Amino acid sequence: AFDLLDGIAAGLEAMHAVGVGHLDVKPSNIIVRDPDGLAGPDLPDAPVLVDFGLAGRKMRPGCGTAEYGAPEIWGLLGPGPHAAPPADVYAFACLAFELLTGHTLFEGPNEVTLITQHISHDGVPEGVAALAKDPRCARLAQVLGAALRRDPKMRASMTAIRQALATVRPELDWLEWPLPSS
DSSP states (O other), X not given: OHHHHHHHHHHHHHHHHTTOBXXXXXXXXXXXXXXXXXXXXXXXXXXXXXXXTTOBSEEOTTOSXXXXXXXXXXXXXXXXXXXXXXXXXXXXXXXXXXXXXXXXXXXXXXHHHHHHHHHTOSSOOHHHHHHHHSTTTHHHHHHXXXXXXSSGGGSOOHHHHHHHHHHHHHHHTTSOSSOOOO
């Protein structure tokens, strides 16, 4: 899971370095190249971002997917333009939580419920709080919280999140998947 997250983070980091955001980071927009190892044992599975239909330098309100959309996508900050990379950082944290725990960060019967959950916290939604209660996962919860801040200017950069995940990874590599999230 951490190898996949690092590959996704590397792709986003490269995009952000030139000021472009993907703006729809979610599982269905990531494919894993060579998941069966047909290229050989020396080449790891490689995640690849796909579907750049929403990509750009500025975030546009309403563009995104309810399970992964940053508060600014849903109009919390008012009219933009808002920079695109922070919205990717937020979506990446939602994706990371899901990949590591096996559960989406937010669940609900409809998009309104999901969007309400995105705009009703400031970095410590219920799932992240549950991770923080487990001492083995507390530092991971801090990393995710830094990426999930309501104000995009307060969110860590993709580079900082990628480095922080690399730092906490040795503490978590020995745990069974999925990580405890409740």
